[in-house]
Amino acid sequence: MANESVNIVDKRTNASYDLPISKGTIRAMDLRQIKANADDFGLMTYDPAFMNTASCQSAITFIDGDKGILRYRGYSIEDLAEKCTFLEVAYLILFGELPTTVQLTQWVNEITHHTMIHETTKKFLEGFSFNAHPMGMYISTVAALSTIYPDARNISDPATRRLQICRLIGKVPTIAAYTYRHSLGYPYVYPDNELSYTENFMNMLWRMVEPKYQANAVLARALDILFILHADHEQNCSANVMRAVGSSQADPYVCTAAAAAALSGPLHGGANEEVLRMLDEIGSKERILAFLENVKAGRGKLMGFGHRIYKNYDPRARIIKWAADRVFEVTGRNPKLEIALELERIALADEYFIKRKLYPNVDFYSGIIYQAMGFKPEMFTVLFAIPRTVGWLAQWQEMLADPEQKISRPRQIYTGHELRKFVPIEKRTAEAVVG
Numbered sequence: 001m002a003n004e005s006v007n008i009v010d011k012r013t014n015a016s017y018d019l020p021i022s023k024g025t026i027r028a029m030d031l032r033q034i035k036a037n038a039d040d041f042g043l044m045t046y047d048p049a050f051m052n053t054a055s056c057q058s059a060i061t062f063i064d065g066d067k068g069i070l071r072y073r074g075y076s077i078e079d080l081a082e083k084c085t086f087l088e089v090a091y092l093i094l095f096g097e098l099p100t101t102v103q104l105t106q107w108v109n110e111i112t113h114h115t116m117i118h119e120t121t122k123k124f125l126e127g128f129s130f131n132a133h134p135m136g137m138y139i140s141t142v143a144a145l146s147t148i149y150p151d152a153r154n155i156s157d158p159a160t161r162r163l164q165i166c167r168l169i170g171k172v173p174t175i176a177a178y179t180y181r182h183s184l185g186y187p188y189v190y191p192d193n194e195l196s197y198t199e200n201f202m203n204m205l206w207r208m209v210e211p212k213y214q215a216n217a218v219l220a221r222a223l224d225i226l227f228i229l230h231a232d233h234e235q236n237c238s239a240n241v242m243r244a245v246g247s248s249q250a251d252p253y254v255c256t257a258a259a260a261a262a263l264s265g266p267l268h269g270g271a272n273e274e275v276l277r278m279l280d281e282i283g284s285k286e287r288i289l290a291f292l293e294n295v296k297a298g299r300g301k302l303m304g305f306g307h308r309i310y311k312n313y314d315p316r317a318r319i320i321k322w323a324a325d326r327v328f329e330v331t332g333r334n335p336k337l338e339i340a341l342e343l344e345r346i347a348l349a350d351e352y353f354i355k356r357k358l359y360p361n362v363d364f365y366s367g368i369i370y371q372a373m374g375f376k377p378e379m380f381t382v383l384f385a386i387p388r389t390v391g392w393l394a395q396w397q398e399m400l401a402d403p404e405q406k407i408s409r410p411r412q413i414y415t416g417h418e419l420r421k422f423v424p425i426e427k428r429t430a431e432a433v434v435g
């Protein structure tokens with residue numbers, strides 16, 4: 001609507017300000033003119049954890065958290081999960097439009113020819129202990145790619161950017177599979193360019209002595225769908241890190257490693273691993289009520305539940321449940337599913353969870369599928385990081401192209417000491433050290 005504005009009266013000075021409203025927001029910088037006196041710095045907003053602050057304008061992913069809607073570039077997640085391959089969706093997310101047949105063939109070819117990793121990267125991985133967490137190995141190895149491709153620093157060149165994007169999307173499954181093989185002490189399996197993205201990933205994970213790996217088509221498709229669901233999720237914690245690190249003009253490998261580090265935490269992508277540990281801890285349906293009583297008393301969280309944006313069902317969780325049924329037809333039912341279903345049923349009827357609008361998120365059921373497919377829980381967050389690389393790179397590109405973006409640098413409200421007189425060491429007394 002034209003001429004929308006909000007009027008603010010500063011009661012300190014009785015001055016009145018009209019601040020324009022655009023797309024449901026006011027610009028924080030417009031507040032700076034509101035001053036108590038001429039020396040005043042001007043009004044700022046205080047918003048720890050970005051509860052009500054838009055950090056960018058983005059055309060990639062749309063979420064309506066109240067209605068449980070997720071769309072990539074305007075297409076519903078349900079349509080994309082049903083009708084597309086992961087690389088088709090990756091193209092959409094990165095370039096804004098669904099590819100034509102010719103564009104898709106070229107794109108798949110481009111990605112497929114970047115799946116090999118440099119032999120020194122293999123040696124780098126060998127330096128890790130066998131019980132190293134795969135996510136730690138994954139993050140470090142993605143960062144290490146920066147040393148192999150110094151051209152990646154040239155972030156202002158679109159052709160160079162596109163090359164790094166293809167390298168990253170091509171190589172992350174290889175790195176992920178190698179962290180898995182390393183932890184088992186198995187030899188690494190080289191990529192097979194005749195296979196699809198997910199089939200090749202499965203080949204690098206699970207091929208043993210057979211000359212050609214044959215992926216189970218149902219499992220390969222389920223993995224493809226899981227990758228589609230995890231590909232982007234607008235300004236989440238890791239996307240925000242990708243943009244923040246990228247805003248300093250660091251190369252995309254270290255940016256992606258930083259984003260993956262953010263993903264690894266248990267409140268973000270690391271939750272899928274924690275869900276499995278929680279289900280193990282609960283152990284049987286009879287113990288669910290006691291577990292939930294502990295959660296409600298503030299002793300721990302129901303992992304895989306709750307979301308900053310979704311205050312209705314997470315649409316990805318619904319599709320994952322559907323995919324789980326297909327997977328279990330091949331693998332047999334994961335016994336943890338019974339506990340998870342009952343846990344969900346009881347929690348969704350409980351006043352504590354209803355009042356706080358806590359619903360299952362993407363991580364609640366994904367681990368159960370991954371485990372049925374043969375993955376160890378430590379691999380779950382790595383499986384999340386592979387497809388999310390697409391979203392991170394799209395967010396990075398969009399940030400670089402946005403003339404309004406600058407180096408990411410929030411303000412603070414300083415709460416420490418005023419200027420203090422320096423105390424020489426011989427005159428200092430022991431006091432509690434802060435921080």
Ligand code: ACO
Pocket residue numbers: 236266267268269271295300301302303304305306307308309356358361362363
């Ligand atoms: N179990 C129990 N209580 C919860 C949970 C949970 N999983 N999640 C939120 N709550 C409670 C909080 O304790 C708080 O209660 P209070 O109002 O009495 O203090 C209330 O619900 C609001 O929660 P916040 O922590 O303020 O919500 P926020 O938006 O900051 O956090 C988050 C969202 C981090 C996802 C949170 O729900 C959580 O920790 N969930 C479990 C971890 C998880 O599954 N993470 C994956 C998220 S999806 C993803 O990142 C891919």
